[in-house]
Amino acid sequence: MNSRHSNKGRNGLLRSMARIGRPYIKEMIVMITAGFICSACDSVFPLFNRYALDHFIALKTLDTLAVFIVLYAVLLLIQIVGNFISASLCGKLEVSVNRDLRDASFRHIQELSLSYFNRNSVGAVHSRVMSDTSKIGETVSWKLMDVVWNGAYLLSMLVSMAVISPRLFAAVFALMIAAALLSAFFQRRLIKVNRIIRQQNSVITGDFNQTITGIKAVKSLAIEEKTEKDFFSDTAKMQKYSVRSGHISALFSSTVSLVSAAALSVILWRGGLMTIEGAMMIGTLSVFLSYALGMIEPIQNIVRTISEFVAIQANLERYNDLMNTAPDVYDSPEVTEKYEDGFAPKRENWEEMHGDVAFDHVTFTYPDGDSEVLTDFSLNVPKGSMAAIVGETGAGKSTLVNLVCRFYEPSAGRVLIDGRDIRERSVMWLHSHIGYVLQTPHLFSGTIRENMLYAKPDASDDEIRDALRAVSALDIVNGLDSGLDSKVGEGGSSLSTGQKQLISFARAVLADPDILILDEATSSVDTITEKKIQAAISTLTKNRTSFVIAHRLSTITSADIIIAVLDGKIAETGTHSELMQKKGYYYSLYTRQHEDIDRVLG
8 A cells, every 4th residue: 555655656757857847847858858868977987997098008109199188188078068058957957947836836826815825824835835846846846956966977997897897896885775775774764854953944944934024013912932942942952853853864974985995805816816816907996986985875876866766755635736726706607708817808898887785695604614604694885875883893794895895705695796696706806806904004015105106016106295284294204314215124024014004095086996895994093184185085985985994983873774783694784873772782882882982081
């Protein structure tokens, strides 16, 4: 059973490697041919030494010296050219495969649904796109070349030794088999230990990053001693296995040196006797000595590279798992034919959006959940209406807007926009008409202007300033050293949370969407700034369908409909006055929040 699984794994590995290298088959053939020729040249040079010793020195003649020099120079030139070609193609193949894999994975990642990123950490996805692809590219190029070069070199030496002296070759070949078995034995143990070292290194890196990024929390909680203890424990474990790896490597090196010395001893003993008996010339003995000294390293390299080929299977499996993951939300073939995908949309076929949104008997369960969040839920939000979604933290307020944005598909029922199922149009068409201001603002690395242009690539500076002015962010931007050209840093790290929120809000204003979604968009700004942008929100939501996930309930009392969410389900719907009269869940939320405010102020 294990053998069958092992063979299946190897076959899958070979098929995956062949598929990845197929676009570069011509380059690979030239690369392998050049490498084979170079390794063959390396094995021929000792034969030149043999001829020099047996002819020029033993016979004390310089006949054919000119031919000898010319042939030696030609062989050397062939080797130099071959090395250049193989090394150049190896480098080209590595970077080309890396680019192909990363481009394909990056594109595929953008096609995946939000549920994938809920299940997988950023670090895991990053590792697949960068580390795994890098390892695969290196294996397809340099590691493959290592096997070809060392294999051809070893094969050439074996053939030469067998032809020159079968008797001496038989004695040396037995020691070569022993060296190969020893290499395989130690290599398996080194791979096992080094795998633990790599895993532990990842743990240490994670601990280090977590401590540095959370240094304020570490200091405020006074847990320096605990973090130090955990970090020291992890580094001690890595030290333990690193020392073990060093011991195995030292024992491996010493054992191989012993085998190499034994091979030299056998050659000197048997070859010396044969030379004395006149059965072998001194040049032939010199060739065998050269081959004996050179054969151990290619054996070690071949065993190590084959082991690395086996180890790369884990990288290929992780990469293939990513590429074989299908998005939970995707366009049907009919929709794709009409609208194309997000990378090459047929915008000429896009219809206008008016903004009527309806939930038609929608039932929904999150892909990684068990219980229904919505059950046979129906709701109409006419164009220009404001729908407010309220509830306690973690109640599931984002579910409705996730369905409107088609980040998730209903388990049953339909979400309609302008009377048509949103699945009848492309995801890109839908997203291009929606403006979304997140609770946790995200800005891309670059300038403020560049971040604003994500909303409208052809916007003028005047349009950008008008959008910033609408949310009271223009004074903030003008107060920065470079104005619109000010760098925001990675994720907007150069700005305060409130400033990032205002700029992301202005970005939504600039996009001028038909449907606006505000995910607690004012929760990260101070009270004074909140009052300033309330007027902008009122202007922006006028005659535009909007969904507002609200934390401060005083900001949504004028909403056309309020949806109260409790424990991931819709508890109540209605206007502010209707829900206050019911004195139900919304009433308790609203009164409790005002009591808390009065307590703070009072």
